[in-house]
Amino acid sequence: MxxxxxxxxxxxxxxxxxxxxxxxxxxxxxxxxxxxxLRKLKYKELEIEFSDAVAELKAEASTSILDAGTPTTPETQPQNRLLQLVNLSTRAAILEAWLEVETAAAAVASSFWNKPRMDTFRNYAKLGDYLLQCKVIDTKQLEIFNRLKELRNKAAHAEELNLSKNDARSYVELASALAAHIKAA
Structure with missing residues (x-):
């Protein structure tokens, strides 16, 4: 050469x-x-999308969940165990926070049938719609319920989740407020 x-x-x-x-x-x-x-980014798409969605939900919740007449008792405050769990694992905190919402929703839905809490309502895909129909939540809260569920699914099924602790805390606070509102119904 x-x-x-x-x-x-x-x-x-x-x-x-x-x-x-x-x-x-x-x-x-x-x-x-x-x-x-950017709303979405191909590299670590979930984290950026999750952060934006939690921020939007937090803004909506200030007008629909927190101001909807839910009494401010220690039960309505985000639970310390979930906030402590955020420091250990953001994914676990999100899953546990959603479990609180789902448990409260299933218990209230079961109460309309005069039966003890039924696990069939927990697996019911239209649980939020049923709560709306029973006037436990309003349409804005139904939207928040469905978006929290969607974000929980993203957190549960993501292979890698490097979510900030602030976003996880916001999710926990929103989920706790919604669960407290549902329990108060």
């Missing part, structure tokens, strides 16, 4: 990586300004 062939081959193999590095350096500032505005 002569010098010209070697030089030509080297330039060919380095051309694209050099262009990519150059573009990244040139577009670094615009890219960093756009990243916070």
């Amino acid at each position: 002569d010098v010209l062939t070697f030089t030509s081959t080297t330039i060919k193999s380095l051309a694209w990586p050099t262009v990519v590095i150059f573009l990244v350096l040139m577009l670094k500032k615009p890219i960093t300004e756009i990243v916070p505005l």
Whole structure:
């Protein structure tokens, strides 16, 4: 291989990586300004989507769950054990918080049938709709119920979940407030 062939081959193999590095350096500032505005990101998509959804739910909950006439007793405050669980495992805290909502909903739904808590309601896909029909929750709270359930499913089925403790705390607080509202009905 002569010098010209070697030089030509080297330039060919380095051309694209050099262009990519150059573009990244040139577009670094615009890219960093756009990243916070992203709703979804392919790399670790779940965490960014989960954070946005929890923030939206927290804003909605201030008008529909917390201000819906739920009394402020120690039962309505987020439970300390769940908040302590956030420090150990955000996924476990989310799953346990949802379990509280689901248990409260199943117990209230069963009470309309004058029977002890039935596990069939826990597995009932339209449990939130049934609570709406029985006027335990309103349409805004049904939406929050369904979104909490969806977020719980994402947390349960994600292979990797690097969720921030603040997002998990927010989820726990929302779920606890909804569970307290349902229990108070």
